[in-house]
Amino acid sequence: QINEAEVVLFSVPSYACQRRTTLDNHNVTLTDALSLLAENAELSDEDGRGVAFRRAAAVLKALPAPVTAMSQLTGLPCLGDHSLRVIKDILENEASDEVESTKQSDRFKALKVLTGIFGVGSKTADRWIRDGIHNLHQLQESGATLNRAQQAGLEHYNDLNQQVTKAEADAITEIVQEAVVSVLPGAQVVLTGGFRRGKQTGHDVDFLITHPEEGREVGLMPKVVFWLESQGFLLYQKTTRNSYLEVKDGPGRPSSNMDRFERCLSIFKLAKKEERGIKVTVNTVKTRDSVRDHTQSETDQNPQSHSYERYELTNPPAHRQWRAVRVDLVVSPISQFAFALLGWTGSKLFERELRRWAGHEKAMSLSSHALYDNKQSRYLRAASEEEIFAHLGLEYIPPSERNA
Ligand code: CTP
Ligand code: MN
Ligand code: MN
Structure with a gap:
């Protein structure tokens, strides 16, 4: 065929967990468009459509070069009629009417x-x-x-809708590390989520905490939270205790994709860069400030006392030397650590695809706690992510290539 020499044909395996997806996306316009339709579907409670668009976007993210012609897409998985129509519109007209009208x-x-x-x-x-x-x-x-979370969310609306930088994530990592080793020497803190995948920004900062001796991690979260709170680092926190042992449906077959680790969804009060300086300074001088602000916000509990302008500030007041950052903390026993690490590193689609692969192709059930082999009727142990991929019959994909 004449065209075969000219047109780059692509080929990718059908599950995102079989592919390497770096942050180097050659089809940003197309994947942004499909992601927007996915987001719209998810926000409209149409999860099936949402996943279909997410899968289509993920296939394009995995391609080694920009798509320039529809003929290049022949044989690619996960591209349904709807996604193909959107791609065609963008390739031909530079925009998709559906995407533009949704956006507007x-x-x-x-x-x-x-x-x-x-x-x-x-x-x-x-x-x-x-x-x-x-x-x-x-x-x-x-x-x-509004519930307590929503009140905090509204109060810190602008901060929380501004991307967290890697530098801010690193500063928060130091704080969390200090909190954790202060209350349990030997405990370990690992950055997970998007930052572990190499992203330079994120909507929050995710951490997984464990201790090399099984059982020592029990009761750790309340102590960490107490330490952080007493140092004035928390604007909001909600801790959920570990409910893993209470599940009746077994760890391999969780009733939902939600894991059951002890977790803390929080909002950190992070000093602005120029204010951070040496750790000692942060922990002595800043603490008094923080405690004062904290007390102030307690008296502000009544939503009526906030003026609307307070939430619409485009710029924080010049005197404000801190900003609010969403932080997720999760505690895992060391025996489940590899599963928790794999489960909390993401991306969300990569996780979903791993579970789908396990179930549909291997008759196994994967969660952030364990891997269960339905044919052998037993749990498969793993001390590392590499071992989990091996159990699943998958080539190991490092975090930086899980950006599906
Ligand atoms: N996760 C989870 N259970 C939740 C929330 C999140 O298991 N209730 C997992 C997600 O599957 C994901 C990881 O935690 O693998 C991080 O989630 P999130 O912070 O929402 O996404 P990121 O990939 O970190 O993206 P961002 O940079 O926007 O934070
Ligand atoms: Mn995250
Ligand atoms: Mn998170």
């Missing part, structure tokens, strides 16, 4: 603004929109009841 739609804009509040999911946002609430101002005026 009042409903999508409102869903984005409202779910941008920490603690607000698509169901809550949808309920508010049906009550005529489309923005933060209308939410403020509505008198809608």
Whole structure:
């Protein structure tokens, strides 16, 4: 064929966990478009459609060069009619009407603004929109009841919607490390999530904490949280205790994809770079400041006392020397550490694909706690991520290549 010499044909395996997906994406325009449709579907409670668009975007992220013609896509997995139509429109007209009209739609804009509040999911946002609430101002005026997470989310709206940098993640890593070794010497802290995959920014900072001696990690989270709180590092925290032993359906077959580790969803008060300086300075001088601010915010509990302007600040007041950052802490016993590490490194689609591969191709059940072999009726142990990939019959994919 004449064209075969000219057109680069692509070929990729069908599960994202069989592919290497770096951050070097050659098809950003296409994957942004498909990701937006995925996000819209997820926000509209259409998870099936959402996954389909996510899978299509992930295939394009794995390609070694930009797509220039539809003919290059022949034989690629996960590209359904709808995704192909969107890709074709963009290749031919530089834009997809569907993507553009979704982006401009009042409903999508409102869903984005409202779910941008920490603690607000698509169901809550949808309920508010049906009550005529489309923005933060209308939410403020509505008198809608907010839970503690949502109050904190609204209070720190601008900070939490600004990407966290790697430098900020590193600063928070130091703080978490100091907290953890202070309350349990020998305990280990690992950065997970997007930053472990090599991303330079993220929406939060994720940590996994363990201790090399099984059982020593029990009760660790409340101590870490108490240390952080007493040093003035926490603006908000909600700790959920470990419920793993309570599950009736067995660790291999969790009733949902949610794991059951002791976890803490928090909002850190991070000193601005010029204020951080030497650790000693942070922990002595800053503490008094923090305690004062903390006390102040306690008296501010009543939402009515906040003015609407307070949430709409485009720039923080010049005197403010800190910013709010979302931080997730998870504690795992060492026996489950490899599974927890694999499960918390992401990406979300990569995790989903790993579980789908395990179930559909290997008759195994993978969770962030364990791997269960349904044919052998036993758990497969693993001390490293490499061993888990091997159990699953997959080539090892390092974190930097899990950016599906
Ligand atoms: N995760 C999870 N259970 C949750 C929330 C998250 O197992 N309730 C896992 C996700 O599957 C993901 C990892 O934790 O693998 C990190 O999640 P998240 O912070 O939401 O995503 P990131 O990939 O870190 O992206 P970002 O940089 O935007 O934070
Ligand atoms: Mn993250
Ligand atoms: Mn997270």
